[in-house]
Amino acid sequence: GAVVSQHPSWVICKSGTSVKIECRSLDFQATTMFWYRQFPKQSLMLMATSNEGSKATYEQGVEKDKFLINHASLTLSTLTVTSAHPEDSSFYICSAQAEPSYEQYFGPGTRLTVT
């Protein structure tokens, strides 16, 4: 199956700093990528839809200035958590959507801890 990589797999940062998470589709091109946040024992919460070459579409309640998304190419999308705070600590997951099947392939996730 298709492979999506996500880096880093875990990161600890201090409050007030910014963290960038990369999501790459390794063996297919993805026009659309998604960014999710998952709290312990909960479902995936869609944060934003990222389309190559255009601005990301954010879900209601997600601060676009805090969670900056860039989809620079058909194989790379990045999520930058700016001025991170402890409440931003979470498990962040990206996925890349294959076409025309619309199957989503997920990255392994990034566990962010803000101290």
Next chain:
Amino acid sequence: AQKVTQAQTEISVVEKEDVTLDCVYETRDTTYYLFWYKQPPSGELVFLIRRNSFDEQNEISGRYSWNFQKSTSSFNFTITASQVVDSAVYFCALTAPWSGGSYIPTFGRGTSLIVHP
């Protein structure tokens, strides 16, 4: 609007038991895709299956089988002779990319399966 309901929050079974995970969906679209994903304790979601709305054939893959019934809007997942390695959270999802439907998938809340040795 699309909705996916996984009513079972947690299921606990003993190894070798059969277990069925329920998934009920709602959509106004006549064509759509249904998916199942597995999230083991490591956290990475793994694609298991995709089913087109116009293909109601049931599918079997090893110990896994899926029962798609449009009449009841259900897409249930059965694991036969469960094993400890099957312990994970399983998500059902729906995408309806045609006729104005959103290609953004809708996920259920997940069912946590615990298989005891």
